[in-house]
Amino acid sequence: MNVIDILLWGVLPYVVMLTLVGGLIWRYKYDQFGWTTRSSQLYESRLLRIASPLFHFGILAVLAGHIMGLVIPKSWTEAVGMSEHAYHFLALSIGSVAGVGTLVGLVLLIVRRRLTGPVFMATTNNDKFMYVMLVGALLAGLATTVLSVFDPSTVDYRETVSPWFRSLWILQPDVGAMAAASTSFHVHVLWGMALFAVWPFTRLVHAFTAPLHYLFRPYIVYRSRGDSPRAGSVDIRRGWEPIGTQDRAGSRRRTRPPREHSGSTRAK
Amino acid sequence: MRVMSQVAMVMTLDKCIGCHTCSVTCKQAWTNRAGTEYVWFNNVETRPGQGYPRRYEDQDRWKGGWELNKRGNLKLKSGGRLKKLAQLFASPVQPELKDYYEPWTYDYENLVNAPASDDFPVARPKSLITGKDTKIEWSANWDDDLGGATEMGHLDPVVEKLRKDANDRIKFEFEQTFMFYLPRLCEHCLNPSCMASCPSGAIYKRTEDGIVLVDQDRCRGWRQCITGCPYKKIYYNHKSGKAEKCTFCYPRIEVGIPTVCAETCVGRMRYIGIFLYDADKVTQAAATPNEQDLYEAQLDLMLDPNDPEVIEAARRDGIPEDWLDAARKSPVYALAKTLRVALPLHPEYRTMPMVWYVPPLSPIVDLLKEQGHDGEDPENLFGAIESLRIPVEYLAELFTAGDTELITDVLRKLAAMRAYMRDITLGDEPDESIAEAVGMTGAQIKQMYRLMAIAKYDERYVIPAAHVEDAHNLEEIGCSLDVDGGPGMGQTGVFGEASGRPAPVAVENFAALKARQRGEDPTGNDQLAGRVNLLNWDGNGTPSGLFPARIGQGSEAGEDAASLAATSSNPGSRPDQGTAGADGAR
Structure with a gap:
């Protein structure tokens, strides 16, 4: 456990949380008018009607999967008699379907955005930055999934990342657990934290006013x-x-x- | 009973000449911004025609408005709450830009900057959406004056329905036989389906005047309202990502002046006044089982402002006395309920629209005239209303959910008014039997004539200002000294010119417009206290202070001549810099 580990897994998460919560409060207070989905359906709707639900429902499934994997301790699933193998099979199959669906939806959305003239015209730099963050987090996530299957050296995230994640909320970050996780998880978590940090300052905020x-x-x-x-x-x-x-x-x-x-x- | 007041509009379609002045002035006032290029809060459609956006009345496709479910309860045609949330990520029936039209401008610069060549430079149309060259193929009034009706007339959803009902017997002769204009704006419904569709709850109806507005801060761009509104009168601003709609010019209404579209109407066809209605019964009325009974149900919601019971309830519910007074003088109440000649547009959408229309008799009169008949003879007119089924059926589809009897009654009243008043104009004894034939009295016909033919500004627009106790709630904070003739008027406080708090623009505009509309002097000089507001000055007259007085004229001539001499001796300053202030910069 060196200084970098402490900074990355002990300090950074709280900085991100503060940025997220503070940013959301700030934006909610001062930029209600800018708080919108900025829908581009008016320009193009044929492709959007496939891509957008695919992406959104996909990402909701991904969110549910993350909550399951990070919040529910291994001991609980074992207590109800779910074997390690069964759990991973379930998580991987559902997770990869959701992840790939989200990725396909996102790629379609980006292709649509680039190829439909009016939609591309309406794309801001902020949007482009947001897409990089989203795609990066998604790819890193999918990569961890693939690696955890094919690379035997990968450490089980339910023994590293999940305990660390839970420990964050009781303000006693288990830096050691996270430091012990594989590099792919490190990359994914870092990218995820970056995504959450920029969240309040992009159009992604609309997720927090889901009606x-x-x-x-x-x-x-x-x-x-x-x-x-x-x-x-x-x-x-x-x-x-x-x-x-x-x-x-x-x-x-x-x-x-x-x-x-x-x-x-x-x-x- | 819970009495609430509603600002409403009536349009007498016979007087619409299709000049689009209302649309243009409205556009200049409200939607001349980026993101709203394609938006017309007010537009004028030629009927028969597809309208704007194209075929918006085809609710099988667009799913606007309400319908009744099996248990007889109101349900949004596009689906219940859960279904709407499930469709949030891609609204299945939202019109696209091509259903409105792709707004454009012209490359005028090329006319000036093009290099010399053998060909004349042209100003190419450029899309306002992509900025690229575009082909102009549609607009908000492409089918104006039946343009293209022979080819596209069958695309009018009402024509389509009538044809289906008549087993295709109607051929296209009727596009040549009748035509009228239909100006449309937001209906400010009592039971708005846009509001019900809004997942964020950003659309609201004001309790004070019933104006339906979008809270721009709460709108999140879920765009369900666009599907929800059967009139397609709520629009998506593609730059801000928020919904926008007709505001009924609420800043003007609040200070007692009519909307821009009404103010600028060349034909003086618009009437604005207030209704008192029973807010507790709205949903029940909108759930009336038979579509053709919805008109009566809607009329029943409108309370009689002379009924002591209503007055008592209105006072209890906090409606101010001047609003009650205005309700009694309301031209819209008179046309809709007392005379029963104004009808709601598409009552079958069950939204209880609050912009009412007096259907046009002119298609029928024009036909009679073309055939060489006397278009004002009561026998001819009554006969024609009975026999000219197609215009009547068409109007019935628009205004009475297909009830031809009701539309015939209204048209007969209008015909009776023409015939009855002709006798008076010609100096003959009026024929009371004409009035009786349509179930009216001569006095009522005269009232209707007065209202529809000669009503002046004050009679057409009876708009009580937002109440004094509410002044602090107005968009712009009023000054307590802004009483008529008080020191607050004309932006002059107790310490002379420009002292005191600045008058809100709305108040200043109101004072100026009131002076112009009602005062003796069209420039409103006396009310403006010698000040000139160039924004209000329309070239009408010469407001004092705008131009320097001619030398040797009037009592101020000496001072002005001196100042003129001073300016002309100084070649650096121009003599037209005004003499409004004695300490003017010189």
Whole structure:
């Protein structure tokens, strides 16, 4: 365990976390207008309709795989009777399908971006940088997968990377465990950390506003004119007012007592 | 009952001459920015025609608006919440740029910079999207005035439907027989499906005036709203990555002046006023089982501002007195509910649109005239409305979900107004039987005539300003001294010129426009207190202070002559630098 190891696996992760969280907070506070998917579907949609879901669903599967591999300790899966071999077979098969799907989707997206005139025109330097980061992290990840199968010298990541990852969250980084991992893991983890560090400053931020609350909000959104924030300030807004337009009026036919609730309209 | 107010518009289509002034002024005001080149918040379509974007009314393809599910509940036509989230990564039915059109400009520079040659230099069309040479093949009003109707008329979704219904009996003769213009803007619906489609919840309806807006800070560019809106009146700004839509010129409405499209309408065909409606019943009304009953259901939502019960409820719900007053004088309420001549566009989309249309009688009158008949004779007109099925059916598909009886009633009212008022104009006794034939009284016909033919600015636009208590909530913060004639008006505080807080632009524009529209002096000199706002000056008259006074003229002549002498003695300064301030820079 030398100084470089401590810096890379003991200090850098926290710097990255701070950059990610701080960057997200900063951007959310000061760049709401820039916080968007910057969709290019208006220009081209035939290829996008194949490539974009492939990439996005792929990367969600990859995310799930990472959570599984990093968060769940080896002892737990062994406790439920899953053999080392079975686990790795499962992880590798599902993981490589997701990884390759993501990569194919991403490559298609990049090809589309380069070959469709308007989409290429709308590509910023920031976008290009982001694509390099994404492709790099993805390739490094796939490489670790391939190497872990064909290179017998690879150390099991569930005994090195995963314990280190979990140790980060209790603020006692297990630098030794990570240092013991194979080089391919080192590269992948470093690239991954770089990706997370630049995340808040690219269009990738849209992932952090995945609209899951759409499932729970009312269809019709009323908002008072008075709620609009003044220049230079950010008000805390609920975002809608509970006005009696129930989505399913046909079956519910609910009538509320008038004026009982707080979401009233005009100046008070 | 929960009473809310809604700013709404009525357009009398007979008066639209298809000049596109509304579209152009709107574009200049709102969408002349990068990313919105292809966007027209207001556009004018020739019907029959495909519209903009092409064939937007074909909801089998575009999946806009609402439908009822098996249990009779409202459901977005493009799918429920889970389905929408699952389709987030590539919206399956979003129109592409080619469905709108590829915006372009011309390479004018080449006209000046081209090297000398035997050929005239040309200004090639350049795409505003790619910057490359482009071929102009479509635009927002490509089929203007039935352009290309013989070849492409069948692509109008309404024509398609009528033909299907009539087993292809309708041949293309009817494109030659009738035509009218349909200006369209955001409908500011009571039950907007764009809002319901927005995963982020960024689109909202203002409780005070019902204007539907996109919160630009909360929009994340998921672009589901574009699919959701059946009118395709919400657009994706491809530079900012955010949705944009007609704002009903809310900064103008807030200070009591009409939208840009209405203000600049050459035919004076637009009316703006407010409705009071029952917000609690909207969803229920939009879920009316039979599509043809949706019009009545929508009318039922509009509350009678003279009904004491409504007034009491409105006061309880915080609607200010001047808004109640405006609701009673509302031209849109009169046209839509009292006279029942204004109809919503495509009520079958179940969005409860708040831009209403008085359907055009002119296709029928024109036909009668072409055939050599008297187009104002009640017998001829009533007969023609009954017999000219195709225009009537076409209008019914647009405005009444196919209910020809309802559209016939409205057209008969318009015909009755022509016939009834002709007698009065010719000095004859008005024939009350004409009014009775359409279930109206002579007084009602006169009211309708007054409203549709001669209503002045104040009658066409009854817009209560955003309330005084709310002033601090306005986009621009108002000054408490900005009362009429108060020191805040005209940007002059108590310590003389330019002292005090600067007046918000909206307030200054409002004062200037009000002076021009309503004052004696078209330049509004008295209200502007001698100040000139070049942004407002349209060349009309000579506002004082804009030009130096002629020598030997008026009471200020002595001072002005002295200043002129001073400037002319100084060759470095120009005499047109103004005399507005006594301490002007010289």
